[in-house]
Amino acid sequence: MIIFRDAGIAVAVCEARRVSVDAATERGTVLLGRVLAGVASGENPVTHVAELPERAARPVPWPDWVPDGVRAAFTRCGVELPWAHQVEAAEHAAAGRSVVVATGTASGKSLAYQLPVATALTEDQRATALYLSPTKALGADQLRSVRELDLPDLRAASYDGDTPTAERDWVRAHSRWVFTNPDMLHRGILPAHGRWTTFFRRLRYVVVDECHSYRGVFGSHVALLLRRLRRVARRYGADPVFVLASATVADPAASASRLSGVDCAAVVDDGSPRGARTVALWEPPLTELSGENGAPVRRSAGAETARILADLVLEGARSLAFVRSRLGAELTALGARRILDEVDPALSHRVAAYRSGFLPEERRALERDLGSGELLGVASTSALELGVDIVGLDAVVIAGYPGTLASFWQQAGRAGRAGDGSLVVFVARDDPLDTYLVHHPAAVLEKPVEATVTDPANPYVLAPQLACAAAELPLTPDCLPTFGDGARAVLDDLVADGVLRKRPTGWYWTSRDRPHASVDIRGSGGEQIAVVEADSGRMLGTVDQGRACSTVHPGALYLHQGKSYVVDELDLESCLALVHAESPDWTTTPREVVDISILSTAEQSVHPVPGGGEVTVCLGEVAVTSQVVAYLRRLPTGEVLDQIPLDLPEHTLTTRAVWYTASTKALLPTGLTPQTFPGALHAAEHAAIGLLPLFATCDRWDLGGVSTANHPDTGHPTVFVHDAHPGGAGFADRAHAALIPWLTATRRAIQSCECPNGCPSCVQSPKCGNGNEPLDKAGAITVLTTVLSALT
Structure with a gap:
């Protein structure tokens, strides 16, 4: 692994290495040098560079059982x-x-x-x-x-x-x-x-x-x-x-x-060829601006990715930028086009956004342009991560960790598909996980990929699926093992609720209407909200109902195909969001308040703390009540303009959580006081949520958390981390199983952050309903050290 600490050195090394590498390796290295050449003097965004070697193909003969016509068809296709x-x-x-x-x-x-x-x-x-x-x-x-x-x-x-x-x-x-x-x-x-x-x-x-x-x-x-x-x-x-x-x-x-x-x-033994790849870990520099509570602000990953994408397009490199959200895809493509408009306007039309929510004809047209090479730069959500055969890509830019190593390497693999050398740039967002990864490259480049997490026994999933199965064919006792050990108990509940009817031959669906339309298999929260332009009546796209309050609330900025709209009205009953065209210089971020109560405890362990007091670790079922209460308007620099209140309904979620308590007797000797407990616990909660995707196949947005200095159900200072899906999705269970390495990495991430009092790279959260107040970075380290001293 090659490590560059200075962008100027990195460029010089990239230039020097041209004479010592073959053409396949050279392509990625040269592209990195070109991108770094555009970095302002004194900035050092590249923290690590790794050269991944090429791999030779291992062809074998066609099996004897393949008919001649089928073999000939594949031969015609190359x-x-x-x-x-x-x-x-x-x-x-x-x-x-x-x-x-x-x-x-x-x-x-x-x-x-x-x-x-x-x-x-x-x-x-x-x-x-x-x-x-x-x-x-x-x-x-x-x-x-x-x-x-x-x-x-x-x-x-x-x-x-x-x-x-x-x-x-x-x-x-x-x-x-x-x-x-x-x-x-x-x-x-x-x-x-x-x-x-x-x-x-x-x-x-x-x-x-x-x-x-x-x-x-x-x-x-x-x-x-x-x-x-x-x-x-x-x-x-x-x-x-x-x-x-x-x-x-x-x-x-x-x-x-x-x-x-x-x-x-x-x-699992891969016999395909692979071109050499240059993988660069990139941390956007700090700006002179201040964010919430005076925290330092880094240049946004989206803005940095837009600049990198524009530089790559200028080099004629076919490039794909993966971003985390629909809004991010639109903003990144828009930012790259604006840069190209100033440098080479003829290229700006060769950059586009690709995301879910587009109408079918728009998706098909973009896919055709991708395949033909008409588009040189594309900013995409994970909609293009999965298998679409885009050949000849020179570079991939990953704006923010995609949640799992499997997804990271899936996205990185889009580069160099034709066996040529290529460039992969991972641009860190200003959050704890991304910051940890760019400073701990082994966690990306050397760690094995995760196992997938599913829980088919989740009663909130199993119950509607059994209802659908019964509507298709009556359920009989001999088919129940297909659905797992918990199927019988869930069927009893469905019968008690009048959803199914029990007869001697099995379980039967009781309604004339099929249940399938009301069962959302993507766990996205029910029906789709149509986003409609009020003046023309034109439907721009759709949003999942479960995300509507946070993405198309009144006042929210909504982007579609590079055009900006502001939401006038959200009608949840009619599944309609009305918008008007507007191009403000700000974006919006929702604010949500959350409360939590313990319903049942499945596992509990008590650990004495050296010097007195105790730490208790639990796994169980909780009820989470949440409400989007406001939204922030931010400039592209990250600076907050204002916070505007909202009046939206509450939502209650029953799910799985892991939580730990640290008794007052354990915390007081560390120098913490009842007055500093809230900020210390709050900061530890934020950082833990940010690092959990390293240990469970989840995204930060699959999770939620609550911290309190004296929770009524525990009687102690408590930190909760819960699944953000009804009934749970297995993430809290994975967190409980990996508690010590998870909290150890969380503490290390906070300790290694260079900010003095807390920032988005360590303990601030973009989804905090309390405006990231109070937060105590040093206190969070103390809380985690106390908990780990008891666990280890």
């Missing part, structure tokens, strides 16, 4: 010989064994399932197959790939929300390989399985692409959805083989088996 891992996975599938292929980005996982499926559909004119992808973009890309094989027997077709009604009848009657997503499988296919009788009766294969993305509540829903799929298939006499494709994850066989409900073999 595949002379498959790679070793592709054939290994295909052999499992062809032999009737479910399998997961877990190799790197751009490793050709598609061929691993296309080969056995294309063979089966060619040799058996009655066979069918189902393909599932987590995003429409990926599904559309994979459908194009299969159609390019030009094998008429496949009759591949899309069946998703964008499929016109007139085409759906043809797909049901004639398509032999249906490309869809979990949402359509849940709402459109399984509820109407009687219209798919022929398809299900002949179902040979189910392909689950990018299966590592199914985590948390969404992953738990999809795990149960796949069990419903297997149950319907069995009803028609089919027992399909599952072929799952995943990024590199820990224990892929166990993760795939937990998701699909069937035993899966794992293929």
Whole structure:
């Protein structure tokens, strides 16, 4: 690993190394030098640089069982010989064994399932197959790939929300390989399985692409959805083989088996070639501005990414910037275009944003421009992380840690897909986790990827899924093991609530209306809110109802395709947000207040503190009451203009939490006082939430927290960290299991931050409902040291 502490040195070294590296390695190094050349004198944004070597391909012969026509089709598409891992996975599938292929980005996982499926559909004119992808973009890309094989027997077709009604009848009657997503499988296919009788009766294969993305509540829903799929298939006499494709994850066989409900073999030895990559960790510099409570402010990751993206486009480098939100994608693309307008206006139109929420025709047009190279720079949410075949990218910029190492490397893998050298730049946001990572590169570059976290036994997920299953086919005792040990108790509750009716032969759905439409498998909070321009009546996009109060509240800034709008009205009952066009020089950030009560304690341990007092650690169920009460208006520099109150309804969430208490007797000898307890606990809570994604496959926004100097349910100073999903998503349980390394990393992150009193890089939170007051950075270190002294 090469470490650069000074940007000028970094440029000089990049220039000097040109003579000693081959062309593949040189490309990424040279691009980094070009980007650093635009850094202001005296700024040192690059904290670490690593050169990842290229890897040679390992081709193998075609399996004997592949028909000549199928082999010729792949050859026409440029595949002379498959790679070793592709054939290994295909052999499992062809032999009737479910399998997961877990190799790197751009490793050709598609061929691993296309080969056995294309063979089966060619040799058996009655066979069918189902393909599932987590995003429409990926599904559309994979459908194009299969159609390019030009094998008429496949009759591949899309069946998703964008499929016109007139085409759906043809797909049901004639398509032999249906490309869809979990949402359509849940709402459109399984509820109407009687219209798919022929398809299900002949179902040979189910392909689950990018299966590592199914985590948390969404992953738990999809795990149960796949069990419903297997149950319907069995009803028609089919027992399909599952072929799952995943990024590199820990224990892929166990993760795939937990998701699909069937035993899966794992293929992990990657035989594809990989070009050399230059990976740079980038920390935006401090500005002269002050943020909340006088804290120092760094240049925003979005602004820094926009500048880097513009520099790369100027170099003619095809580049993709991943950002964390829809708003971030729009702002980054807009910022890059503004920079290019000043330098080379002819290039500004070759930069665009890509995100979910666009209308179907907009998404398709952007995907075409990406594929053709018409666009040089794209700022995207994770909608383009998953598998879309974008070849020839020279650079990827990752603006903020994407929540998991699996996602980080999935995004980084977009660069150098054609085997050429490439550049990956990770730009840290001003928060505890990103700051920790750019100063502890081993946590990114050397740490193994995480196992996915799902909890299909979550009763808040299992209950609606069982209701859907009963509406599809009556539930019988012999099918309950498919849904886990907790299914019987949940069925009893559904019967008691009048949702299902128990009869001697099983459990039956009682209503004429199907439950599927009311079950949100993505855990996003219910129906979609339509964002409509008030003057024209034009629908700009949609927002999940669960996110509406924080993203389209009155006064919120809403961006769509580079244009700014301000929200006039949010009607939650009508699922409508009215906006007008406006281009203010500020953005908005919601403020939320939260209260918490303990409902039950599943695990509890008490630990004495050396010198007196005790620390108690618990895991259990809590009720969280929250309300968006205001929003901040911020300048692009991060400076806060004002805070405007809101009158929005309260929301109560029952979920899982981990919490610890430290008795007053334990804290007083450390120099803390009852007056300083609140700030110390509050700062420790913020930092712990910021670092937890390192230890659980979650995002900071999947979590919430509350701290109090004297919680009524514990009687002690207490810090809670909870899942932000009904019933929990497994994150609090993972935090409890990794408590010591998690809190140790949290303390280290606070200690290593250079600010004097606390800042967004250590203890301030962007979602704090109290305006990040009070916060005591030194006190947080003391609290964590006290807790760790008891635990270790």
